[in-house]
Amino acid sequence: MDYESAIEDAFNGLLDARVRLNRAISGYPTPISGCDAQFNRLLSDRTRINQAIRAIESQPFIATPRQLEPGLSLESR
Numbered sequence: 001m002d003y004e005s006a007i008e009d010a011f012n013g014l015l016d017a018r019v020r021l022n023r024a025i026s027g028y029p030t031p032i033s034g035c036d037a038q039f040n041r042l043l044s045d046r047t048r049i050n051q052a053i054r055a056i057e058s059q060p061f062i063a064t065p066r067q068l069e070p071g072l073s074l075e076s077r
Contacts, residue, residue: 014056017049018050021045
């Protein structure tokens with residue numbers, strides 16, 4: 001398996017996890033107090049999953065190296 005397939009598998013897994021997590025959150029019994037550790041964990045996991053999805057979807061800027069001019073030992077600017 002190449003790395004692109006692995007990234008696609010991870011992305012699809014995260015999308016599936018988000019759907020399942022949203023179901024768990026929407027089905028969570030009320031009332032919810034501020035000290036409900038299990039519910040707070042669900043919210044934390046939702047944030048982590050969404051951040052991972054955004055990270056995979058993003059196209060980070062990667063600077064290209066400068067090219068040396070033929071015959072020179074310094075970078076061209």
